[in-house]
Amino acid sequence: MTPMTDSFASLWASRLRQNQGIRSLMEDLGQVTGHPDEILLGGGNPAHIPEAEEIFATCFQTLANDPNLTALLGDYQAPIGNDRFRSLAAEYLSPHLGAKLTKDNIAFFNGSQNAYSYLLNIHSGKMADGSFKKILFPIVPEYIGYADQTIEADTFLANAPDVIPTGNHRFRYGFNKENFDLSNIGCVVMSRPTNPTGNIFPIEDIQWIEERTQKKSIPLLIDLAYGNPFPNLIATEEPIHYAEGRTLSLSFSKIGLPGVRLGIIISNPDTIETLSSYAAVGNLAVGNLGVYMMEILFRKNILPDLAKNVLRPFYEKKLELAISIFESEFKKSGVEYEIHDPLGGFFLWIRFPNLSISNHKLYHLCKDKRLFIVSGHYFFPGLNSDFSHTKECIRLTYCRKEEELARGAHILAKIVASHQAKSK
Ligand SMILES: Cc1ncc(COP(=O)(O)O)c(C=O)c1O
Incomplete structure (x- = not known):
């Protein structure tokens, strides 16, 4: 495709064409190859929860059979x-x-x-x-x-x-x-x-x-x-x-x-x-x-029953599991870390102090190992002051299967440990 020259692109289009976080994140989701080593802790897909999927499938079939x-x-x-x-x-x-x-x-x-x-x-x-x-x-x-x-x-x-x-x-x-x-x-x-x-x-x-x-x-x-x-x-x-x-x-x-x-x-x-x-x-x-x-x-x-009896218990259990998996790998590799209190939603926001690389570089190193995460630097629109967290944090989804979380935690901990100066 011929690249758009400046004279044919509006200022808005030029801004959009700069690599934005949401595009990179959604393209990562779309470029999944299905390779067994892929670990998808990046995007915002909800978990596939069989009880919920059954309800939605029934709903869909009702519509398909409706005159x-x-x-x-x-x-x-x-x-x-x-x-x-x-x-x-x-x-x-x-x-x-x-x-x-x-x-x-x-x-x-x-x-x-x-x-x-x-x-x-x-x-x-x-x-x-x-x-x-x-x-x-x-x-x-x-x-x-x-x-x-x-x-x-x-x-x-x-x-x-x-x-x-x-x-x-x-x-x-x-x-x-x-x-x-x-x-x-x-x-x-x-x-x-x-x-x-x-x-x-x-x-x-x-x-x-x-x-x-x-x-x-x-x-x-x-x-x-x-x-x-x-x-x-x-x-x-x-x-x-x-x-x-x-x-x-x-x-x-x-x-x-x-x-x-x-x-x-x-x-x-x-x-x-x-x-x-x-x-x-x-x-x-x-x-x-x-x-x-x-x-x-x-x-x-x-939806009220689905949220109360299926979605919330599922995500609460997943959260507990994910935290224990990640913390145990971080401790094994001597990683310094801080996790934002995960009060709601289904992401973990993790800060790695004393990183010698940026979170964006960390994202690329993880991607080279087929581990997808999201670099935290994208999440500060409009912030004009220095704030170290913009370069030190990442976001992970914990909606994935236990063994995928475990492989992801292991790779992440190894990479972070090799790029972190110890403060003690
Ligand atoms: C906070 C928040 N708002 C809005 C959206 C957009 O969701 P959708 O367009 O699928 O309703 C998302 C998706 O990840 C989100 O995380």
Whole structure:
């Protein structure tokens, strides 16, 4: 393919063509060869959990046998979903999100990633009044997939978090209130649980932020891809409710349906209306499969039990296993390490102090051994100050089989040990 020359690429295209984290991560997922030595601890695929897969397969078969299949395959939805599905979602989600929702609060997208690429551009860049607004992350590291979604450059802003030691080889990032500044901010964004760290933003800190955002009518976007009401991987932390001033996003991906591509946005009617215009232009319509599957899952009220009895116990057990496997390999090889308290989601965020190589180089050395991880440097969009963690941390998924985790831990520990100066 002939490379695009500068005169044929917009500034946005030129930025996109620089190697972004999300592209590298998703391409790693797509370039898997199936080689038996491959160890896939990189991407955000959920685990294959047989009990969940059986439920989804039954749901799929019901649709395949339905005389309405012709509509599913042969008709477009409205841009953000037909009213029937939006009303159903509003009614179903109302008690789960502690609010009286109507269809005017609901928009469906082809994955929540797809929704964010619109939301972030609605709330940032050059505004109708001529001002320039940025997107503030109250805490970084934050989800790799937000970076590069805005058409305009230089739209992200973040402060380094507080680093709070929480125990032997453990720490947690805390929200640094001191440098919180809403000047020229168009929206505040957080994922809860946070991808990549597994942190769960405390409700009191959210209230503190909202006391300030609400005075300035700045929307707070809370990404619940791993949160409540499904898959609800929030351990004992409090769930998030919908309230005026908030835009919430839910995803079907982390319950086990990433291939279906369904994201649900809950927001005020004005934002939903704008999203509908965006969706018509960019997508024409949301895909049918996700909303049809949602109809079955919501009408039969399947997801609360699935989350409680299948997903949460599965991920909690996997987490315990993964921690014991990684810690035992790190100890065997004399690796210095710190793990972020894994409160929710399904990733481990690990810091290796005193590394003589960057985390990006570590990623490449692991990849040479067919071990896929994600370098942590991608997860700090908008951070302009020095923070050693940007170069010292990696993200791992623990959704894989025990023997794969064990091989991965062994390789990672060996590589890190050979590039780490001992502090003692
Ligand atoms: C925090 C977070 N938000 C959003 C997404 C996007 O998910 P999807 O587009 O599959 O709904 C992901 C995917 O990994 C994620 O981790």
